[in-house]
Amino acid sequence: MTTGPSGEDSELEMTLKQMETAYAAGDVPPPDLDEVVTHLSKSPSGLTPDEFGQRRRRTLEQLSGNLQFGELVRKRREVMGLDVDELAARAKVRPTTVDELEQGDADLHMIDAVILGNLLYSLGLDGLGIAERPLRELAEKHLTIYRAGAGQVFGRTRKAVRPHTRRRDLLGGIVEPDHDATRRAVETYLTEVRERLSELVSSQSR
Amino acid sequence: MAGFVDCDGESDFGGVSRIGRRIVNQFQPSPLNTGAPVAGRAVEFKKVRVASPGFETLQRTPLQARRLIERRGNNKGKCSPTRVQSVAWWRIVSSDSWRAWLPLLRAGDVLAKGQLVEAYFDYVYSALLRLSRLLNSKFYSPLPDPEIKELAEELTGLAFGKAFADIESFDESKSALPSWIVWKGRASLKGTVLKEIREAARHARHGTPDLTELGFAGEDASGAQPDPADEAVRRLSMAESDARVRTILASMLPSHRQALTAAYLGAPSGSSAVDVISITMGTSKLAADSLLRRAVREFRRRWAAE
Secondary structure, eight states, X not given: OOSSOXXXXXXXXHHHHHHHHHHHSSSOOOTTHHHHXXXXXXXXXXXXXXXXXXXXXXXXXXXXXXXXXXXXXXXXXXXXXXXXXHHHHHHTSOHHHHHHHHHTOOOTTTSXXXXXXXXXXXXXXXXXXXXXXXXXXXXXXXXXXXXXXXXXXXXXXXXXXXXXXXXXXXXXXXXXXXXXXXXXXXXXXXXXXXXXXXXHHHHHHO | OOOEEOOOSOSSOOOOOEETTEEOOTTOOBTTBOXXXXXXXXXXXXXXXXXXXXXXXXXXXXXXXXXXXXXXXXXXXXXXXXGEEOOOOOOOOOTTHHHHHHHHHHTTOHHHHHHHHHHHHHHHHHHHHHHHHHHHHHTTOOXXXXXXXXXHHHHHHHHHHHHHHTGGGOOTTTSOHXXXXXXXXXXXXXXXXXXXXXXXXXTSOTTOOOTTTSSOTTOOSSOOOOOHHHHHHHHHXXXXXXXXXXXXXXXXXXXXXXXXXXXXXXXXXXXXXXXXXXXXXTOOHHHHHHHHHHHXXXXXXXXXXX
């Protein structure tokens, strides 16, 4: 059935063409799709775990787009049919924390990684996944560490200014941010959130 | 953290999972089947569901799974702790995770989309990579494998994107969501992979088959727009024909039906159809070819009789 224009070959072509047209337009897949696809997927691909991981991360990054961390949290809470108070009660955090986080007004300096882990777990997450990039961006803003040596800096505080904005404004032009230290702080924070999530997942399965 | 459960397929550590409404063989591991790995197959897991003989299913991290196996290892003497080894990576996820995320996906939750991609990327990508490689191979491999891998990645992204866009039309009683996503990706195969293969083949050596003639069944190679009236008549007759195809397939022997579905997935060529059947049904190419011939004859006989 693989060579030559025999009668059986043309019958195969005709059958496949009919199947192609039968299943091309509709949303109903062909029968036994699960078995066929599972076997296809199981066959060795020759790819290393790292390759899989890199490709998976790239696809996730494309999917996350420019969404903010707070938006992701709010959307998930809404589709779960929870209001802020209910979610706060589940996660054992203050409703204002949830509210500020959703609005983008929260300061990660003030939200412990364990608390954030609890909150994400209450939203049904067992890992950071797609939320990692937006959370990292947020943490890079909020957990910025400035180089030492400027001595004491005095400044006036205005109302409705977020703490991380105040720090940035006060220290801007006086001391430079320490990018390496900031990166380490962000990594530590994210690791703690991940660890908390894993801890909660494994404690639930026990 | 790696863990390898080298059981002989008869141990009491079989995972029970569901794909659609069907219970899968508990000793065939795959990203959709959380069963214990079969003997000799290198499988690492982040988390594995370990089911006891009474089907009490537990979520376990690799370390916990290893300890559990060590603790119960001598049970029936079939899976001893000494056979727990460290090996290469594979991800095994709960087969029915997607069911929990389905309502969230239908509500357009981005986090749920991320969870689905995170869990089933490897499954979808592996299947689409396999199809892309078969397609490339059929046309004398004009594209090098790294490019095929890139195209398969692009195709996987498209497949997930299409699936998220059409999630309302997904019917969980017909297939599992990950398989449905692969099917969605397969529909984009000609627009991504075949297009690139075609382009590469134009610059390839003489003797390469003319891909514009051998394209997917139903593809309009010329790209000309059909007449609207003709198109309406064609659609009407196609709808009748499509219903007949589905009826015939539903009434066929399961092995024949599965062979034709595999051939359809491996289209557009007869040779890759045989390859896909050989892979999916675990038979030799000769046996796959024979099975396909019988299935096609059966289909044509029923088609003529209808």
